[in-house]
Amino acid sequence: MKVLIVGANGQIGKHLVSFIQDHNDLEAKVMIRKEEQAASFKELGAETAVVDLEEDVQAIAKAAEGVDAIVFTAGSGPNTGADKTILVDLDGAVKTMKAAEEAGVKRFVMISSFDTTREAIQSAPSSFAPYVAAKHYADEWLKSTDLDYTIIHPGALSNDDGIGKVNAASRVERNEIPREDVASVIVATLENDATIGKEFQVVTGTNSIKDEIDSL
Amino acid sequence: MKVLIVGANGQIGKHLVSFIQDHNDLEAKVMIRKEEQAASFKELGAETAVVDLEEDVQAIAKAAEGVDAIVFTAGSGPNTGADKTILVDLDGAVKTMKAAEEAGVKRFVMISSFDTTREAIQSAPSSFAPYVAAKHYADEWLKSTDLDYTIIHPGALSNDDGIGKVNAASRVERNEIPREDVASVIVATLENDATIGKEFQVVTGTNSIKDEIDSL
Numbered sequence: 001m002k003v004l005i006v007g008a009n010g011q012i013g014k015h016l017v018s019f020i021q022d023h024n025d026l027e028a029k030v031m032i033r034k035e036e037q038a039a040s041f042k043e044l045g046a047e048t049a050v051v052d053l054e055e056d057v058q059a060i061a062k063a064a065e066g067v068d069a070i071v072f073t074a075g076s077g078p079n080t081g082a083d084k085t086i087l088v089d090l091d092g093a094v095k096t097m098k099a100a101e102e103a104g105v106k107r108f109v110m111i112s113s114f115d116t117t118r119e120a121i122q123s124a125p126s127s128f129a130p131y132v133a134a135k136h137y138a139d140e141w142l143k144s145t146d147l148d149y150t151i152i153h154p155g156a157l158s159n160d161d162g163i164g165k166v167n168a169a170s171r172v173e174r175n176e177i178p179r180e181d182v183a184s185v186i187v188a189t190l191e192n193d194a195t196i197g198k199e200f201q202v203v204t205g206t207n208s209i210k211d212e213i214d215s216l
Numbered sequence: 217m218k219v220l221i222v223g224a225n226g227q228i229g230k231h232l233v234s235f236i237q238d239h240n241d242l243e244a245k246v247m248i249r250k251e252e253q254a255a256s257f258k259e260l261g262a263e264t265a266v267v268d269l270e271e272d273v274q275a276i277a278k279a280a281e282g283v284d285a286i287v288f289t290a291g292s293g294p295n296t297g298a299d300k301t302i303l304v305d306l307d308g309a310v311k312t313m314k315a316a317e318e319a320g321v322k323r324f325v326m327i328s329s330f331d332t333t334r335e336a337i338q339s340a341p342s343s344f345a346p347y348v349a350a351k352h353y354a355d356e357w358l359k360s361t362d363l364d365y366t367i368i369h370p371g372a373l374s375n376d377d378g379i380g381k382v383n384a385a386s387r388v389e390r391n392e393i394p395r396e397d398v399a400s401v402i403v404a405t406l407e408n409d410a411t412i413g414k415e416f417q418v419v420t421g422t423n424s425i426k427d428e429i430d431s432l
């Protein structure tokens with residue numbers, strides 16, 4: 001299975017590309033914003049496509065040609081304004097879904113935020129609410145498509161080493177999760193078609209990642 | 217027909233309330249953000265409800281109780297950041313649609329921007345693109361509901377006196393239109409159920425507003 005990773009240069013993305021390239025049945029193609037980000041991915045043997053999420057659907061669809069799945073783990077990040085939140089986290093995500101449809105890629109794994117419900121928008125601190133709203137509308141759009149989607153809602157991301165143990169369910173108690181473990185959760189999700197049409201929260205917990213994803 | 221005007225204190229809203237109150241078959245209820253905005257509307261005999269669009273769906277639904285139609289003409293305005301663009305122009309609009317559903321109000325007239333297509337997001341100057349995206353997603357959401365919607369896409373808004381002559385069609389050549397004429401277009405839309413399920417661009421032109429709306 002060839003997987004296009006949108007946002008490969010992010011911290012989850014880098015772990016994910018590495019895991020995929022170590023995996024016998026998976027192969028990574030990375031979508032990155034700048035040519036100078038390509039070297040480390042090429043070293044891992046990953047194919048690269050230089051496309052900015054602010055480009056149009058056709059540019060993203062070209063990157064998606066010939067892949068079997070797309071993982072969206074891009075984000076505008078904490079150092080940009082709400083203008084990029086709407087153009088990247090919402091519109092960039094929806095353009096990637098349209099690109100998937102255009103390129104005939106059915107499988108789509110979205111890395112969302114821990115809680116993107118309407119209630120979460122309403123109760124978020126005002127500085128965070130635009131981000132929650134953007135992720136909410138991206139998730140809602142994805143659920144309205146015919147794509148074979150899974151929406152992953154990780155807890156508070158840490159840079160700790162992965163421990164390979166998680167709790168995953170439609171609602172779990174808020175907790176941290178290492179970005180490295182989120183990458184492992186994505187791999188387990190790609191390997192299990194029973195996750196299609198589902199969304200789940202995932203945090204550090206007590207069960208092995210494979211068991212926990214397989215039990216969803 | 218009792219009409220809730222969301223964004224009544226805006227420039228289009230003020231003209232609209234005045235026209236509705238002058239109209240035999242229509243009656244205005246205004247949704248405003250602050251109690252101190254109420255006096256001028258009460259003088260016109262309009263009922264008032266003080267609700268901020270950043271409040272929850274239930275608060276907006278309470279304002280919508282007992283009305284027959286909702287006109288959404290609110291906007292975060294040019295003096296706020298993209299955070300308010302997503303929370304008001306997109307999320308505030310969608311919450312108003314949900315409030316309409318909750319309050320059993322079927323008729324919903326959205327005042328959109330001239331061009332909210334995907335192509336318009338892509339070609340907009342970067343300072344304007346977040347606004348176009350917010351209006352795009354609000355319009356798309358509305359079209360996915362079961363509400364009796366009409367989406368009005370006015371040209372560049374001016375504060376000139378209305379002249380009562382417009383061109384309206386799914387696509388028209390870009391031009392200005394006085395806010396006062398947009399208010400008249402909204403009244404003509406509310407009076408013509410043949411506009412349900414339609415969206416149209418409207419600019420200053422050559423035909424009377426009623427004839428032009430009736431010809432859609």
